[in-house]
Amino acid sequence: MPLMNSLEVISSDRFEEIHQASLKVLSETGIEFHCEEALDMFRQNGAQVEGKKVFITEKMVSDALATCPETFTWTARNPAHTVTVGEGFLVQPNVGPVFIQDMENGRRKATVDDYANVIRVCQAAEHVHINGSIPVDPSDVDQDKKHLHMMRAILKNTDKPIIGFCFDKKAVEEDLTMVEMAFGGADFLEQHHCIGVLVNPLTPLGFATETVETIMAYAKRNQITLLAPCIMAGISGPINLFGTSLLQNIELLAGIVLVQMTRPGAPVVYATASTTGDMQSGAFSAGTPEAMLINAPDIQLANQYYKLPTRTMCGITHSKEIDCQAGYETMMSLMMGVLSGANIGVQCVGTLDALMTLSFEKMIIDQEILSRVFRIQKGVELESDDIDAQVAVIQEIGSRGTYLSHPSTFKGCRDLWSPSISDWQSYETWAAGDQESIVVRANKKFKAILENAPASFLDAEVEAALDTFVEERC
Template sequence: MVSSRFIQMQDKHELEEIHEAAVKVLETVGVEFQSESALNVFKARGAAVEGSRVRINRNLIETSIESAPSAFMLHGRNGDQSVTIGEGQAHTLVEPCNGCIYAQSLDRGRRIGGIDDLVNFIKLSQASDVCSINGGIPVVPSDVDGKTAYLRILFETLKNTDKPLRSNPGSRQEVETMFRMVEIAEGQPGFLEDHAAIYVSINPLSPLVFREVELETLMTYAEHRQPVAVLSCAMAGVSAPMSLRGTCVLQNAEILAGLVLTQLVNPGTPFIYAPASAVPDMKSGQYVTGSPESNLINIANVQLARDLYRLPTRTMAGLTDAKVVDVQAGLETMQNLSLCMMSGVSIINECLGVLDSIMTNSYEKFILDQEMISRVLTIMKGFEGVNGDLATEAIEQTGPGGNFLYHPDTLMHCRDNWQPLVSSWDHYEKWEEKGKMDAAVRASSIYKAMLSEAPDSMLDPAVEQELVAFARRVAPDVDLGCSIKSS
């Protein structure tokens, strides 16, 4: 990605001001780490620890920034799907939604999500041309036992995608189990020792608190040198200052605190800087995602990580507070996608299907979001390839009053132009002849076709059986399912 095309929210001096303010917060206020293991790591490196409060000095911060790689490769089970994240990556990478409670479609309306929905969204993400990273929990499966849900979710993920993976927090034992499952699917014991193949995103509890489960996850991933993203989602005026730059400072302090611990556990562990704070509706204190001011905060922090720290970045981008696929959904989603992607962020998430402030995952919006992302990626390419040709020869050959329609250059490249996935470019009569369908209806038919074409499993049968046997040794009563119904 060419950095000169990125949105610049702050100049270098302003970025340094945010950095210095965050360093001051970490040195004087400190951060609560609710884990004895994490506190011991800090004590061993000379940080000031009082109870669960850790004050992190400038030297630890700067050493950790220097230690974390500016880029790394996240490997897919299919090597052709592996991606570079950070400096040198070709374009913004995309991953699906995470943590939605409801699933929604035109046919069935809004309902509590189940394992069938989770599998369907993983299949759609596998089939998507714009989605580079798969996994997570696109819909929380309400019909799966919570104690063994992590096993079922990862089993279904490994079964239905060969793209690089993201996962979610868990206890040390759960994380170690998931790592073993990834290696079984890869067919290579010890694969994770020298391959980054699954990354995790953890959240501080703003302001300035890290809870035990998130810390266990972070440290276990770091010990295995698997990438860690620290996602700060502070709310200006609620869990962060009302000032937008003040929220930049707070979330920078939280993310840097996570970075320091990651690098203290295992220097060189890949780290993803993930700002995702928001300006809520202060009339109610409710979390909202459609405010343009939220982008001001997160773009400034992305720029800070990109320009000062040289770290890979991620932010939530396809967000909307709309409850259905309507004009509001289009307005807010395109606002957030275009601003976040054009900030030069490495990865965007919450951007394929998300509705209702991350409460709902919509099948139709998943398809529409693909087109919106494709539009922005095309703009970000600029005058690439043949589009950068000045075409003086074609102009000379055609001359005044001529027509380029049948010029050899036109005939050679006329199929290279971007085409929509869902939008209709037909004239009115043609559109009417096809049934006068709106974009959501067309999207409905597209996602159904994608699901009907998806394979039942992408695993070798012997590998799948090995995964089932392993999961049942870990939890004998785990339900790994027999078949998945379509939506």
């Protein structure tokens, strides 16, 4: 039986009030869209447009929400990995780290090879359900062409559901063409949601050209948009935590309207990725308790009031190395994210240094942290006859017996959670052995994953066609 309670930080009787406050800003203050195609579409749908600013009406919002799917299927090339978004908690790779880190090579700028290796580790990870995006940003290729290298690496090294990238219109169309080649053509994409894309508003109250072009390109192809404002309270949003939650909801509603105007019924994920700014430095704050206190109200609103699939940023840390701080900040943030009721979690697979660095070893350690959280989320099983059965066992053993050899123990002993990387040996056994740290064990494990990773998940003919497609454009 799943846990009976989720993390709720506002009362549900405030939802309508929050929604109306959001509509007030959208209709009276407006929001900027830096794309002429989008502005024309808003005009055609009756919106007032002044320059780049669009004034979105209550009807536009209600019409858009009415056509958003409450759940949807995210199709993988391997049907065994296909997932339903809007039910349970799924994990995707991180977005944004510039540096890669491991024991032997230290912290360094990431390369395309590093990128491919991260995709391979995510493919092997039990608790990563969606693959792709930009878990590390390659620095060794032309920045105008890196999307081609990254998309080829994704399609070659995973058969899980995939996430693409937000770039200019030409790059996005190239990526979607590559996905069509791998999945079986435009007709297949028309009928299946195969790839998602994460987009961030231009906070406060704006959407940049590349973002709008990406949203529209994905929606036109019936693909998935994950809308995620990245607001820093006190810097790009109000210092008041609820004020930043409100701004986040306003920007999300504006993006939802754009998606649904482009193609009614196109899948959209209501994603939260805001936190506080560090008031001493003006920098992004990771591992703060206040991040989920900003995001949880919006997740509640989306889950209970708008009936939309949700995603949140969780599992982040400001620590620069795999230490105690990295452990407690990651667990706190991840646990709050899962308990908030979000359907997808991001930034919880190996990040360090406020999302600047990805650690191969921490990718492995974070899989165990995820496993612990998933076990807690499952709660305690209590079927209708369990109480009577347990009374019988307790009475059978009595006062001086042992449960160790009881048949019920043999039946259930393998159901208990056990660690994948933590050391549960006795001190004497540990002292007599190699005395390896968890980082050393994680290092060995990620290397073994890479050593045993398949050379490719693509048919030879498809891979050759993708190689030609990339080479012609590079």
